[in-house]
Amino acid sequence: MTNRDEETNRLGAYLRARRDLVTPEQAGIPAGPNRRVTGLRREEVAMLAGVSADYYLRLERGRDKNPSAQVLAALARVLHLDEVEHQYLLDLAKPSRHARPRRRTERVPxxxxxxxxxxxxxxxxxxxxxxxxxxxxxxxxxxxxxxxxxxxxxxxxxxxxxxxxxxxxxxxxxxxxxxxxxxxxxxxxxxxxxxxxxxxxxxxxxxxxxxxxxxxxxxxxxxxxxxxxxxxxxxxxxxxxxxxxxxxxxxxADIGSDSAEKLRVLASLATTVANDEASTVTNDEASTAANDEAFHDGLPAHRSGGLPSREG
The missing domain is CATH 3.30.450.180 (Beta-Lactamase)
Structure with a gap:
């Protein structure tokens, strides 16, 4: 299945990926010495879920996009989906919104x-x-x-x-x-x-x-x-x-743990860095103000105490 197929048939892509992860042993199916498929075949999933092989094929290929909640529950059981994965399966089966590609603007209040x-x-x-x-x-x-x-x-x-x-x-x-x-x-x-x-x-x-x-x-x-x-x-x-x-x-970290002490060390380092940066900003602002004053007085900036002189 191509990336484009996955975009247009996400339910089918998910079913295919998940059945590939379930072994015959997990499903209670004899694997046999000549089996080449590591996961479950489509017809095996259909049999275990109690649906026809043709119906399941239509689901995987996106030709039937309205499975019932009962069918989805059966598929979730066969594919060993947990609660989160089962809900994700239900969400995939909902009608598509056909939204255009977009970039959402996320702002922090x-x-x-x-x-x-x-x-x-x-x-x-x-x-x-x-x-x-x-x-x-x-x-x-x-x-x-x-x-x-x-x-x-x-x-x-x-x-x-x-x-x-x-x-x-x-x-x-x-x-x-x-x-x-x-x-x-x-x-x-x-x-x-x-x-x-x-x-x-x-x-x-x-x-x-x-x-x-x-x-x-x-x-x-x-x-x-x-x-x-x-x-x-x-x-x-x-x-x-x-x-x-x-x-x-x-x-x-857990209170009183070695890791909690290490976080305190990092907090101290963060405070030191923040203070150094604040000091740098303050010095830069003072230097800029002094240079502006010297400019308005018609004097060279280094003689006003703003920028250091390279002489001497």
């Missing part, structure tokens, strides 16, 4: 910027395609890839430093790709998402393999272990809270 500044844990705001839209200093101290303008999925897949940063990069990529598919939902025609998926598909065999599985992961919290270049290994909890169409992501 001022109140969320204030919230980020008040939080004493690494935190950032991300959009539905995992674009970082805003972050606090502690998030940047944890990882420079959490700065606004970065796409977390692109960084994770393509940035070599991310492979070192995540203690279990394989698990992280599987979770990210599944969560990404869940997050974008029906908006596979969004121009930004189409471009991102195309870029990662061309550049990464790992992404291509994961994307072809059609895994769907719930957008929720969890735990992660990262290797920080300054403080070393840090064990973190992650919470993801929806805020309108955006998501607030926070990392924190």
């Amino acid at each position: 001022a109140r969320l910027h204030h919230l980020l500044a008040a939080l004493e844990v690494p935190a950032f705001i991300e959009g539905r395609a995992f674009d970082v839209l805003a972050s606090n200093p502690l998030a940047l101290a944890l990882s420079p890839r959490l700065r606004p303008g970065e796409n977390r999925l692109r960084s994770l897949i393509l940035d070599p430093e991310e492979q070192e940063f995540h203690a279990d990069w394989d698990a992280a990529t599987a979770e990210f790709v599944g969560s990404f598919r869940k997050s974008i939902g029906e908006d596979t025609d969004d121009a930004h998402i189409v471009e991102l998926v195309g870029e990662l598909s061309l550049a990464s065999t790992r992404f291509r393999a994961l994307w072809a599985r059609h895994d769907v992961r719930q957008l929720e919290g969890g735990t992660t272990v990262v290797n920080h270049p300054v403080v070393g290994t840090v064990h973190l909890h992650r919470d993801k809270l929806p805020v309108g169409d955006l998501t607030l992501v926070m990392y924190y």
Whole structure:
């Protein structure tokens, strides 16, 4: 099935991908020594779901796009879908909106910027395609890839430093790709998402393999272990809270743990950097003001104390 086919027949693409992942043994079907197919055949799925082989073929090929909830429930059972994957299957079976490719504008309201500044844990705001839209200093101290303008999925897949940063990069990529598919939902025609998926598909065999599985992961919290270049290994909890169409992501450690102390070290470093930057801005502003005053007085700037003289 081509990428174009997947765009126009997402239900069929999902059914095909998921039956390829179910072994005959899992379905209770004798595999036999001469079997060449690793997953389930179409007729086997149809038999186990209690529908005709012809009807299932029409479903997979997109010629029948209105399966009943009962049929979808039977297919979910045969394909060993969990609750999240079953709901995703139901969503795919809904009538298409036929929306044109578009780029949604995602803006962070001022109140969320204030919230980020008040939080004493690494935190950032991300959009539905995992674009970082805003972050606090502690998030940047944890990882420079959490700065606004970065796409977390692109960084994770393509940035070599991310492979070192995540203690279990394989698990992280599987979770990210599944969560990404869940997050974008029906908006596979969004121009930004189409471009991102195309870029990662061309550049990464790992992404291509994961994307072809059609895994769907719930957008929720969890735990992660990262290797920080300054403080070393840090064990973190992650919470993801929806805020309108955006998501607030926070990392924190168990109270009193070694990782909590490491976060305090990073917070101290972040404060130092912020103070240094503020001092630099203040000095630059003072220098600019002095230069402006010297200009209006008709004097060379370096004699006013603004810019240092190279003489002597």
